[in-house]
Amino acid sequence: MAGSARKLIVVDDDPVDVRFVMRAFSDAGSLIEITHVADAEQASDRLDSEAFDYILLDINMPGTSGMDLLKRLRARTRTAVTPVIMLSSSSNSVDVNRAYQNGANAYAVKPSTVSGYRDFAEGFTRFWLDVAVAP
Template sequence: MVDDDPVDVRFVMRAFSDAGNKVEITHVADAEAASDRLDAEAFDYILLDINMPGTSGVDLLKRLRGRTRTAVTPVIMLSSSSNVADVNRAYENGANAYAVKPSTLSGYRAFAEGFTRFWVDVAVAP
């Protein structure tokens, strides 16, 4: 998970834990740290916020799609923005999905459950 907001990170981690998921969340707070980490390690999925200080999530997404190691790793944008332009930019640059951050813990739980049902239980990973 690449997100600069510690509150959102806690909500996501708690939601996945509460949902009884086997998904292990690794967190980095900015795009540069994520870029370095993704150069060194392979991850099954990337949850990526758009709006972060410094390098934006979309700029990181472009970088990831240009690298062999992360070119096909599923990237799910998880952003507070519901702006159509942001959604379109994310998909145009290779996002596999886009979700607006929920406003409640129950919303985050629903996201975690839906994520697991699709990405872990149904989708075939590259």
């Protein structure tokens, strides 16, 4: 699927973090079409009706947490194997372990700088688009 745009849904309630993510992917020049939703319920509805190649998921959101959404996604045929990358402000090992136990494919701590977000986007693109074989 090289050369064609892949679809990423970003599930995060923090507009500042989302802006950093969108800008970083744009700066990295990656062929990723990004959709943003602000909470787990919107994400759930969108993922029911549309296929995405990757899910970037925050843990701490009002209402349904990212961890609960992750469990829900893994229980559904449509999203059971879609790569889910947790992007959270938490570096707590309990959160990290729970994310992997619930089926996350990767866990990253939100960067604290613009260049950190750019490094994340470049690393994401290099691994998920250039190296990994998608389901």
